[in-house]
Amino acid sequence: MPRQAYVNGRYTAHNDAAVHIEDRGYQFADGVYEVVPVYNGILVDEEPHLDRLERSLRELQIDMPMSRAAMKLVSRELMQRNSLSRGFVYMQITRGVAPRDHKFPAQATPALVMTTRQMKPHSAEVLEKGVKVITLRDIRWERCDIKSVSLLPNILGKQAAAEAGAYEAWQLDDDGNITEGTSANAWIVTDSDTVVTRNANSAILNGITRIALLDLIRAEGFQLEERAFSLEEAQAAREAFVTSSSSFVMPVTQIDDNPVGNGHPGLLTMKLRERYVDYMNGLKEAG
Ligand code: PLP
Secondary structure, eight states: OOOEEEETTEEEEGGGOOOOTTBHHHHHOOEEEEEEEEETTEETTHHHHHHHHHHHHHHTTOOOSSOHHHHHHHHHHHHHHTTOSSEEEEEEEESOBOSSOSSOOSSOOOEEEEEEEEOOOOOHHHHHHOEEEEEEEOOOOSOTTSOBSOOHHHHHHHHHHHHTTOSEEEEEOTTSBBOOOSSSEEEEEOTTOOEEEOOOSTTSOOOHHHHHHHHHHHHHTOOEEESOOBHHHHHTOSEEEEEETTTEEEEEEEETTEESTTSSOOHHHHHHHHHHHHHHHTOOOOO
């Protein structure tokens, strides 16, 4: 069966899947999304992802297009149709179709699109070497906590990273502190082995991988600080890494032109990656 997508109540061939030209997602980026990783055929942290989806929608006064239980059923149906065991389910909800006008339409039915994508395991080489990040100014809006499809600054940042041969771009706020990457949260490990990541407020997206890793770090009893950290502190850090649904825990070994620590993936970073992978391996299908 060709790859399938789900569009507003129908399963359809991915290549033919389409939305209306007056969908407000297309015209205004008036919508939100989620990316739920799939590992060993299991949706990782599905509940927190759906919690965040519902929160993003609430903040924008968009209704859920269907019940949470129905969203779960569609995710599973799509995974089955696409034989997905490793990758992710993408879900996007917009305010719906209406004649173009900035203010909310009086009546619009939220539009829902769901797709899946397979993902290859990270290569041994990437994990042995770690990745480079560049830094640039954070030019995003003041509600980065909403997982909005309005991602222009993020894609410009990621493009700049790609052009510099880097994996990610870490964004700097007006105080010279790192907020996060363009599609991943930023972390460092200090000389005193304290794991540091930006506290979750409206300056960052509170990553679901971030939340899961915070729990694992606390369970292991490692020192942890959720606070802002500067570029200078990151450059002087012993280790650095990023987290996201597609990166899991990815060691960062270069920030701009400077090696992080000894230039190799950090020991604590790799231990945390292992713990996170163990955590995913231990997950079971709910119910
Ligand atoms: N920060 C941003 C801006 C993101 O876009 C993402 C993921 O796409 C993350 C952080 C990491 O979030 P998660 O761990 O839920 O994938």
